[in-house]
Amino acid sequence: MDAKLTLSFDASVIESAKKFAEKQGISLSRLIEVMLRKATAKNYKTLEDLPISDWVQQVSEGNIEYVTKHRHRKDLKSDFFEKKK
Numbered sequence: 001m002d003a004k005l006t007l008s009f010d011a012s013v014i015e016s017a018k019k020f021a022e023k024q025g026i027s028l029s030r031l032i033e034v035m036l037r038k039a040t041a042k043n044y045k046t047l048e049d050l051p052i053s054d055w056v057q058q059v060s061e062g063n064i065e066y067v068t069k070h071r072h073r074k075d076l077k078s079d080f081f082e083k084k085k
Helices: 011-024 028-040 051-059 073-084
Strands: none
Touching: 011 028
16 A cells, blocks of 8 residues: 655756656656655665665766764654644
8 A cells, every 4th residue: 555755856856856757667756655665675784785875886976975964852842833834
């Protein structure tokens, strides 16, 4: 059963992804589903462990670095409601 999900991406990323998905004969939604399915198929410990990181490294213009930081729940909630205004 399909469920809806709202995501936000940089506009240029969306356009590139739409073109890629079209060349593959699938929708952007299905492309993202495939990527998420692969990411959650195994118990990966970090983003760098994902097999997709190798693919991203090959097509990117330089080294890719995942930058993550811990955010407190209060800050996430505050940011969410600020964007809703």
